[in-house]
Amino acid sequence: MDNDSKSVAYGETNSVYVVQKPPLIKDLSDEEYSVLEKKLIRKMDMRLMPMVILIYIMNYLDRNAIASARLGGLEEDLGLKGYEFQTCVAILNVGYLLMQVPSNLLLNKIGKPALYLTACMAGATFANGITVWGVICACSGATHSFGGLLACRFFLGFVEAAYYPGVLATLSAWYVRKEMSLRTGIFYCGSMLSGAFSGLIAAGIVDSMDGSRGLRAWRWLFLIEGSATVVIAFAAYFVLPNFPANTPWLTDQERQLAMYRLEVDAAGEADWVSSDREPLWAGFKMIMTDPKNWILVAVVYGAGSSISINSFFPTVVASFGRSKVQTLLLTAPPYLLACLVCAAVSWHADRTNERYWHTVGPLATAMVGLIVACAASGIGPRYFGAMIMLPGIYTGFNMAMVWTANTNNRPPAKRAAAVAFNNALSGVSGVYSSYLYPNNAGPRFVLAFSVNAGMALVAIVASTVLRFVLRRENRRLEMREREEERAGRENVVGTGFRYLT
Secondary structure: OOOOEEEOOOOOOOOOOEEEOOOOOOOOOHHHHHHHHHHHHHHHHHHHHHHHHHHHHHHHHHHHHHHHHHHOOHHHHHOOOOOHHHHHHHHHHHHHHHHHHHHHHHHHHHOOHHHHOOOOOOOOOHHHHHHHHHHHHHHHOOOOOHHHHHHHHHHHHHHHOOHHHHHHHHHHOOOOHHHHHHHHHHHHHHHHHHHHHHHHHHHHHHHHOOOHHHOOHHHHHHHHHHHHHHHHHHHHOOOOOOOHHHOOOOOHHHHHHHHHHHHHHOOOOOOOOOHHHOOOOHHHHHHHOOHHHHHHHHHHHHHHHHHHHHHOHHHHHHOOOOOHHHHHHHOHHHHHHHHHHHHHHHHHHHHHOOOHHHHHHHHHHHHHHHHHHHHOOOHHHHHHHHHHHHHHHHHHHHHHHHHHHHHOOOOHHHHHHHHHHHHHHHOHHHHHHHHHOOHHHOOOOHHHHHHHHHHHHHHHHHHHHHHHHHHHHHHHHHHHHHHHHHOOOOOOOOOOOOOOO
């Protein structure tokens, strides 16, 4: 094959679509092309990954500070009774669910994530969007009633909803499918690092700041974490990119290469080019009529149902009977292990271009951990169950979302709608899951862990169904390509594309 073109294929095929190289890279040798591509990927990694991870850490710290605040006297100070604490946790998911799909559709339409990513439908700048959730988190520390905390939690979910699906849409607009799993996994590690840091930060605040300047420890927790988010916000605007077609800090050659790579990955179908070519609701209509995505909904929902444990993990660990500080410190190791496992599994998934076993394996591990933690009575076995359940839960959910983006790869409007819609529906479980962890459910939390294990099984079954469906689709694609060849039609857009299974 000459240097002016490139082909792509995933799976067995003798025919692939040949994408013509754009002017500024068509005369490069294979070695020069490889050097330029590696340089571009490094540039993308340095501009995108550290900042989105840092913001995601703050996103999760602010969202889940309420879990540690519970151990710092929040319930007693606000006089919360019955299921009022659980309601405050659950209400965040309502706001989170309502905002995700409209937000991602609008993000894809305007094509400027650096300005919009967390603007939260308010028409503000990107930095102001992050500031909004930081301010709301800080305001949570100033509440004096159940109603005040409930309102803060609802609006916190509302403004934070844009971030996770928006980042997935942005990553998939820069990286090809074989690069997505690792980057998404590393990005998702931000949520796990926040789980580890949250316990450590809370331990320090609870131990040293309770009563400082007349404020209880839980109020300081909200104020400090919310204020830190506001400070980080102002730097983020100057670092994050838009899409390849409209990012100002790319050279013309880098821009052509970035867009060319994505076109090759989709066997000739271009990615995001301009706002004028992106109908607002077209992507949503596509996923509503695609049976494959409804199977993915079951995978993501089942995998995501257990993630609500992050708001109650300190409560689960507190059932071990340790002091408040020891409890908060014991929450860190499972999250750190989850971070390492998620990154390793994501890396291997990209190396092998395989999705099924990298999704099912972690979910099966999570099931084992949930069953052990539910069935055992000793502290050792229960902590072992916690140590393996979190890596399985987080890694399985991350791979389910990667599979969603890979399967709904084009057009970009469909991909943006799919990652937002599937993630939003998985958040429905967070509404009812919050009521599965009352204080009197410890130490084994039988109902919560049983439901979570059952939903992990649902995700495994749905993943198996999806694998067979996608393999059947790949066979149909191959048959169609053979018919095109027999009819004398060559270099048809889409030739050589295969779903990742």
